[in-house]
Amino acid sequence: xxxxEGVEWALHCCLxxxxxxxxxxxxxxxxxxxxxxxxxxxxTYLNKVLQRLTRAGLLTSVSGPRGGVRLARAPERITxxxxxxxxxxxxxxxxxxxxxxxxxxxxxAGPREFARPCGVAGAMRRAELAxxxxxxxxxxxxLAAAASAASVSRVRANHARLAGRSG
Amino acid sequence: xxxxEGVEWALHCCLxxxxxxxxxxxxxxxxxxxxxxxxxxxxTYLNKVLQRLTRAGLLTSVSGPRGGVRLARAPERITxxxxxxxxxxxxxxxxxxxxxxxxxxxxxAGPREFARPCGVAGAMRRAELAxxxxxxxxxxxxLAAAASAASVSRVRANHARLAGRSG
DNA sequence: GGTGACTTACTCGGATATGGAGTGTCCGAGTTAGTGCGG
DNA sequence: CCGCACTAACTCGGACACTCCATATCCGAGTAAGTCACC
Numbered sequence: 001x002x003x004x005e006g007v008e009w010a011l012h013c014c015l016x017x018x019x020x021x022x023x024x025x026x027x028x029x030x031x032x033x034x035x036x037x038x039x040x041x042x043x044t045y046l047n048k049v050l051q052r053l054t055r056a057g058l059l060t061s062v063s064g065p066r067g068g069v070r071l072a073r074a075p076e077r078i079t080x081x082x083x084x085x086x087x088x089x090x091x092x093x094x095x096x097x098x099x100x101x102x103x104x105x106x107x108x109a110g111p112r113e114f115a116r117p118c119g120v121a122g123a124m125r126r127a128e129l130a131x132x133x134x135x136x137x138x139x140x141x142x143l144a145a146a147a148s149a150a151s152v153s154r155v156r157a158n159h160a161r162l163a164g165r166s167g
Numbered sequence: 168x169x170x171x172e173g174v175e176w177a178l179h180c181c182l183x184x185x186x187x188x189x190x191x192x193x194x195x196x197x198x199x200x201x202x203x204x205x206x207x208x209x210x211t212y213l214n215k216v217l218q219r220l221t222r223a224g225l226l227t228s229v230s231g232p233r234g235g236v237r238l239a240r241a242p243e244r245i246t247x248x249x250x251x252x253x254x255x256x257x258x259x260x261x262x263x264x265x266x267x268x269x270x271x272x273x274x275x276a277g278p279r280e281f282a283r284p285c286g287v288a289g290a291m292r293r294a295e296l297a298x299x300x301x302x303x304x305x306x307x308x309x310l311a312a313a314a315s316a317a318s319v320s321r322v323r324a325n326h327a328r329l330a331g332r333s334g
Numbered sequence: 335g336g337t338g339a340c341t342t343a344c345t346c347g348g349a350t351a352t353g354g355a356g357t358g359t360c361c362g363a364g365t366t367a368g369t370g371c372g373g
Numbered sequence: 374c375c376g377c378a379c380t381a382a383c384t385c386g387g388a389c390a391c392t393c394c395a396t397a398t399c400c401g402a403g404t405a406a407g408t409c410a411c412c
Contacts, residue, residue, distance in 0.1 A: 001168060001255050002261075002262060002394095003260055003261045004168060004356065005357080006356085007291075008261075008288075011290075012266060015286075031384070032385080033383095037270060038272040039266040039269055039270040040271075041266065042358060045359080047386085048358085048386090051387085061384080062365090062366090062384080063364060063384050064365040064366030064367070064384060065365085065367045065368080065383050065384075066367070066383085067365080067383070067385075069385090080290050088168050093168065094169075094170045094174070094175075095169060097172060099207070100179060100206070103206040103208070104204050104207075105205040105321075105322055105325055106321075107321075108324070113318070119310045120178045123178075123247050123302070124170070124174075124247075127247075127298045127301035130301040131294045131301075133297070134293055134297040135290070135291075138290045138293075142290075143286045143290060146286045150280070151280070154273075157275070158272055161271070171396090173395085173396090200345090209396080211398055212395095212396065212397050212398080214346075214347085215397085215398095217346090218348085221346085228347090229345080230345050230403060231343090231345055231346090231405035231406070232345075232405060233345090233405080233406070234346075234404075
């Protein structure tokens with residue numbers, strides 16, 4: 001079990017969008033190809049990842065020249081959980097296959113025997129909820145604010161350099 | 168991202184071992200093939216899963232006739248986290264690839280710039296720790312005790328039936 | 335009857351195939367900035 | 374000078390290969406119970 005590489009990509013791209021976009025309501029869109037160059041990522045695959053964020057309503061995509069993606073809402077209202085869920089999909093970490101109802105172990109069980117949820121699934125679900133709660137407690141804005149001013153300036157400068165060179 | 172099917176298998180097998188073993192210090196070992204029959208699982212693959220639990224020190228395997236596996240220590244001292252870690256491996260859920268240090272985004276960064284851990288990785292790690300804490304808070308004994316007495320009796324009876332028929 | 339080694343069947347353990355999801359790539363549809371012509 | 378249509382390039386979006394891990398399987402090494410002969 002390992003989270004997709006795309007999660008890290010998506011979060012760093014969101015942070016970059018916050019930093020280069022400033023506090024404006026509708027900043028300049030940033031092309032996904034430029035974001036890929038920022039982090040030396042596969043441009044086409046990053047595009048796929050950002051598509052998921054767009055479909056989830058976290059990003060807004062702008063077509064045509066000078067197009068790209070921008071945050072769909074204020075970074076304070078985008079949680080890390082939102083990003084992870086958009087990239088990884090809605091499936092829970094632990095998928096209970098209800099093996100307790102199969103095989104010899106279940107022989108002789110009454111019809112209402114398995115009405116209550118599986119204890120194993122419950123334990124896993126509790127842990128998963130704690131994970132989700134912690135992810136939901138942190139917003140993209142929090143992460144963006146935690147970075148050092150020097151890093152933010154450097155990212156902004158490098159982004160501007162790329163914008164000037166390639167369009 | 169999804170937990171391995173083997174996690175559910177391993178936990179249910181541990182519960183079964185608790186129930187059929189009783190409170191004895193060294194109960195009768197249960198062959199993995201019988202556990203597979205209990206839950207209608209692939210015997211050989213379940214064997215592989217139980218091997219990991221054995222290597223992790225959670226189970227003790229006994230070779231030869233009337234052999235099998237049994238809990239290596241009291242169920243109160245086996246946490247759900249132990250089982251998950253044994254099956255899934257020691258790798259963290261989120262593997263930070265440090266993409267922040269690559270590409271145009273890092274151009275012009277000083278040598279000590281990335282000494283502090285990545286904020287994205289920190290957020291993911293916090294959530295992961297919450298997940299692990301919750302898993303560690305529950306023991307196999309807790310799960311075993313939470314089941315209804317009827318279920319436990321049924322599992323014991325079915326296990327005894329299998330033991331009589333094939334072993 | 336007791337003891338010993340042997341046979342034997344049963345167990346675990348690791349090396350070996352297969353499938354599916356994540357990863358990576360490509361090309362087409364759509365859109366908008368820019369441009370040039372005509373009024 | 375203004376407006377319009379055209380061009381063109383640039384973007385996103387979904388359809389197509391590749392790789393690695395989880396899944397599933399097989400066969401061999403090892404072991405302890407049961408057995409049989411022998412003392």
